Amino acid sequence: MKSSRRYNHRQRKKLHIGEYQELAFEVMADVAAPARQGDPEALLDRFLKEAIEANGLLMAGAIDDGQLSAYILLNAARGSVSAEQREAVEKWLQASGDFENVRVGPLRDAWYGVDQE
Template sequence: MSALDAVSRRRISKLNPRQRKKLHVAEYQELGFDIHVTFKAPLDDAAMTAFINDTLDYADQRGWMLGGLGGHLPLTETSAFVCKAARGSLGEEDRDAFVAWFKARADVATATADALVDVWHGWLE
């Protein structure tokens, strides 16, 4: 444990529940993940639009929100950050389900997801 972790824990322990909720820390922490997808063949404009629409429909059905996707045409790879649309955290099962959904697609060569990270603090590290 670093000195910063000890200071952070001490600081968080002094916050009341309302403050912890507002700052999205402790029991109010929310987790998300990055997903990376490569395609079997480069996607043109129509194929990219269909891929993005399918992905957004799947995420919307599960109550998720995506940041990213797309890129320069022809599209050979893309990535996105995934989190809950409402309050709450995604879990390992959500991450695994999204990777499996991508791998089941005929146009996807590989799909990987990074570890769960805090959506509000430190996800750019």
């Protein structure tokens, strides 16, 4: 959220701007052909346990028509996903062998999204 207006501490906190900005990222990947033969719920559960929860993150998303589409954010009341956490998720997806054509978006404002950049 960009504005020429100056906000006080309380307003910045309420609006999640400045030092209170929170970052998240998007992930998209195709499920590899061998993994499509298995249970997509089990694959998603493994991704959640090993890549998301292990890094202190939350995910909103699904595997649908052989494609993983997810929005990843920090599992905390306040805070941002770090570059290291984003990289760990990307490495897990690439190393798992169950996903191909992995696309991990940049860290973006979790409250105001890409329209405000």
